[in-house]
Amino acid sequence: MSRLKTNFARLDVKGRTGGKKNITTLAIEIGAGGADSILAIVPVRVKARKGNKVLTCYAFLDPGSNASFCTNKLANDLHLQGKNVNILLTTMGEQKTVFCKAVPDLELSSLEGNDFIELTEVFAQKVIPVSKENILTQEEVDKWPHLLGVRIPSIEADVGLLIGTDVAKALEPEEVIRSVKDGPYAVRTALGWTVNGPLRENIRSRTKHGCPQIKTNRISVARLDELWAQQFKCDFPENAQSEHLEMSKEDQLFVDRVSESTKLVNGHYSIRLPLKNKDVKMPNNRAVAEQRALNMKKKLQRNQTFKDDYVSFMNDMINKGYAVKLPNEDLKRSDGKEPLSMNNYFKGLT
Numbered sequence: 001m002s003r004l005k006t007n008f009a010r011l012d013v014k015g016r017t018g019g020k021k022n023i024t025t026l027a028i029e030i031g032a033g034g035a036d037s038i039l040a041i042v043p044v045r046v047k048a049r050k051g052n053k054v055l056t057c058y059a060f061l062d063p064g065s066n067a068s069f070c071t072n073k074l075a076n077d078l079h080l081q082g083k084n085v086n087i088l089l090t091t092m093g094e095q096k097t098v099f100c101k102a103v104p105d106l107e108l109s110s111l112e113g114n115d116f117i118e119l120t121e122v123f124a125q126k127v128i129p130v131s132k133e134n135i136l137t138q139e140e141v142d143k144w145p146h147l148l149g150v151r152i153p154s155i156e157a158d159v160g161l162l163i164g165t166d167v168a169k170a171l172e173p174e175e176v177i178r179s180v181k182d183g184p185y186a187v188r189t190a191l192g193w194t195v196n197g198p199l200r201e202n203i204r205s206r207t208k209h210g211c212p213q214i215k216t217n218r219i220s221v222a223r224l225d226e227l228w229a230q231q232f233k234c235d236f237p238e239n240a241q242s243e244h245l246e247m248s249k250e251d252q253l254f255v256d257r258v259s260e261s262t263k264l265v266n267g268h269y270s271i272r273l274p275l276k277n278k279d280v281k282m283p284n285n286r287a288v289a290e291q292r293a294l295n296m297k298k299k300l301q302r303n304q305t306f307k308d309d310y311v312s313f314m315n316d317m318i319n320k321g322y323a324v325k326l327p328n329e330d331l332k333r334s335d336g337k338e339p340l341s342m343n344n345y346f347k348g349l350t
Helices: 072-077 224-235 249-261 286-302 304-319 342-346
Strands: 007-017 020-030 041-048 054-061 069-071 083-090 095-103 106-110 117-119 122-125 159-163 175-177 185-189 192-196 213-216 220-223 263-265 268-270
Touching (some): 041 192
Parallel strands (some): 054 159
Antiparallel strands (some): 069 159
């Protein structure tokens, strides 16, 4: 049976009986359970948070895991896009780095309900470490009179989800039926009923050598990128503060100049040029402006189509108020020089 993490260990328990030394050998298997064990597995409806496609599968409610998993097949069937990550997977026997995909925005509910529980982050794996043989049947429940009223729905589906303690709402007990005479007990969750305890006679199998075989499970997951970030902050305490972008001195100066000069004039916002030096004096480029005006006049004289488009564009700018004619008082210069007027250069063109 495939598992997220499977190890075998040999444990010799030594004791004395009547002055003689006894050695008992146990075969311990680290996984979610063998075929002879009942696990908290419930049928659920699952979908993507922003999707309408709803699928049914079994979900293993595992309080021994601090993370949730889904199968690659389930993620592909729901067309979920995830981010490739490395996680540190810890079981009772070993730690190892596992490459997987972190899938967000998954939701699940019971078969009958429409109240979906959000799974903020699920790690996609090839398989979930349980089999359909670990699923409880209604016939097994009916053998216990104190469990009257517990209904275990059955569907034709595989185990596609493992729900850990990071989704506490899915594991939270809503109703408990206590055990009677060391029998099983039942817990109703938001996803349905689960039954725990001795439900099958051969609850502990043996190896071919006759050793009692024990199944145990403990899954702990940590994202390596988060571990690296925590370690970096420990090694460099000055980086422990939360980082955010700050404006440079030039950026702040720009914001100050724009804020100081912004004003509303005739329904339009006017902003002074945000120059570094407010007292800057522009160079005398009259000769350059005159030469460009002459070049423009020659081009307009040579190309009638260009002239028509230019005149139409300028008239449109003036009619819409995007360009205005300067009043005569604004044409007076403090240095006594005559201002440069395009009318003098383009005279006779219109």
